[in-house]
Amino acid sequence: MPSVGFGLWKVDKETCADTVYNAIKAGYRLFDAAADYGNEKQAGEGLRRALQEGIVKREDIFITSKLWNTFHAQEHVKKVTRMQLEHWGIDYFDLFLIHFPISLKYVDPNHRYPAEWMGDDGKVHLEKVPMHETWKAMEELVDDSLVKNIGLSNCQGSLILDILQYAKYEPQVLQIELHPYLTQEPLVDLCKRWGIAVTAYSSFGPQSYLELGMGKTAPSLLDHSIIGAIASAHGKTPAQVLLRWATQRGLAVIPKSNDHGRLVSNLQCDGFDLTEQELAAISGLNMNYRLNDPVNIEPLLSIFA
Ligand SMILES: NC(=O)C1=CN([C@@H]2O[C@H](COP(=O)(O)OP(=O)(O)OC[C@H]3O[C@@H](n4cnc5c(N)ncnc54)[C@H](OP(=O)(O)O)[C@@H]3O)[C@@H](O)[C@H]2O)C=CC1
Numbered sequence: 001m002p003s004v005g006f007g008l009w010k011v012d013k014e015t016c017a018d019t020v021y022n023a024i025k026a027g028y029r030l031f032d033a034a035a036d037y038g039n040e041k042q043a044g045e046g047l048r049r050a051l052q053e054g055i056v057k058r059e060d061i062f063i064t065s066k067l068w069n070t071f072h073a074q075e076h077v078k079k080v081t082r083m084q085l086e087h088w089g090i091d092y093f094d095l096f097l098i099h100f101p102i103s104l105k106y107v108d109p110n111h112r113y114p115a116e117w118m119g120d121d122g123k124v125h126l127e128k129v130p131m132h133e134t135w136k137a138m139e140e141l142v143d144d145s146l147v148k149n150i151g152l153s154n155c156q157g158s159l160i161l162d163i164l165q166y167a168k169y170e171p172q173v174l175q176i177e178l179h180p181y182l183t184q185e186p187l188v189d190l191c192k193r194w195g196i197a198v199t200a201y202s203s204f205g206p207q208s209y210l211e212l213g214m215g216k217t218a219p220s221l222l223d224h225s226i227i228g229a230i231a232s233a234h235g236k237t238p239a240q241v242l243l244r245w246a247t248q249r250g251l252a253v254i255p256k257s258n259d260h261g262r263l264v265s266n267l268q269c270d271g272f273d274l275t276e277q278e279l280a281a282i283s284g285l286n287m288n289y290r291l292n293d294p295v296n297i298e299p300l301l302s303i304f305a
């Protein structure tokens with residue numbers, strides 16, 4: 001799995017095909033998608049253009065997508081995965097993740113798509129589907145060659161340990177919120193111990209949540225004086241320092257940008273090393289500040305029914 005990829009959450013639908021096409025031209029080889037980002041068709045269009053022009057071959061590109069919360073029941077998993085593959089115009093995902101360990105009441109994707117938190121009545125309804133059922137259905141996707149690897153997102157260590165008790169195929173990747181305000185050392189250590197690769201999302205911390213009216217109670221990481229000083233010392237941007245801090249910890253990153261210049265510069269976050277002191281200074285900003293907590297996410301969710 002490439003250590004730097006491109007995240008597709010909030011990538012504008014109208015420009016998404018061009019964004020993906022241009023990202024491939026700029027050198028991105030991993031795309032991080034999901035049923036609820038609402039842009040898999042457009043992302044697939046951009047990929048198709050790059051494939052048709054011979055810029056890359058399918059096997060050069062690593063595509064991650066995710067099973068949304070409303071499709072956890074065994075009977076829905078394969079159907080919806082096939083639908084997402086069809087949207088992309090490909091016949092397998094390199095990696096497929098359970099997006100959240102939260103099962104919600106089924107909403108027919110033919111009737112309402114992209115997938116989202118709310119049911120038809122505007123409320124969030126839980127559905128009784130245990131993780132072992134969903135994990136088994138994910139394993140069948142591997143057996144049917146619809147996905148090459150399976151993994152988890154937004155899970156804590158205790159749930160991972162439980163899944164390891166019964167998994168035929170162990171989770172290959174855990175994708176979690178991780179940035180200097182939420183450094184997640186114990187969870188990363190647990191994953192290392194069990195051979196699970198970790199992908200950090202929201203590497204720029206609050207930045208991505210400002211447009212949702214969240215993340216205002218912590219100072220910007222991109223404007224932070226400690227990050228700024230380290231960036232100046234290396235002749236890099238604060239964003240590149242935040243990404244390098246993660247990749248130097250052995251994590252993969254998936255920054256998102258709707259701006260081509262920022263998209264290009266985010267990919268150029270290697271070719272320099274932070275010192276031990278710099279890594280420690282950045283990690284020292286930790287305050288367990290979590291922006292994407294689905295059970296406490298009022299601005300994003302309506303009330304659980
Ligand atoms: N598994 C999960 O539950 C989740 C997964 N993700 C995945 O992780 C990806 C990345 O996380 P995301 O939350 O989007 O946030 P990021 O941490 O990638 O931040 C994106 C924000 O930073 C801005 N930005 C991007 N590059 C720069 C730069 N170089 N300098 C200054 N500002 C910059 C973007 O604005 P602009 O676009 O204008 O450049 C946008 O506002 C998502 O796209 C998604 O694929 C994210 C959240 C949850």
Ligand SMILES: O=C1CO[C@H](CO)[C@@H](O)[C@@H]1O
Pocket residue numbers: 009034036037099292294297300
């Ligand atoms: O990945 C994502 C980013 O965070 C959002 C809020 O929890 C999710 O809805 C979305 O799927």
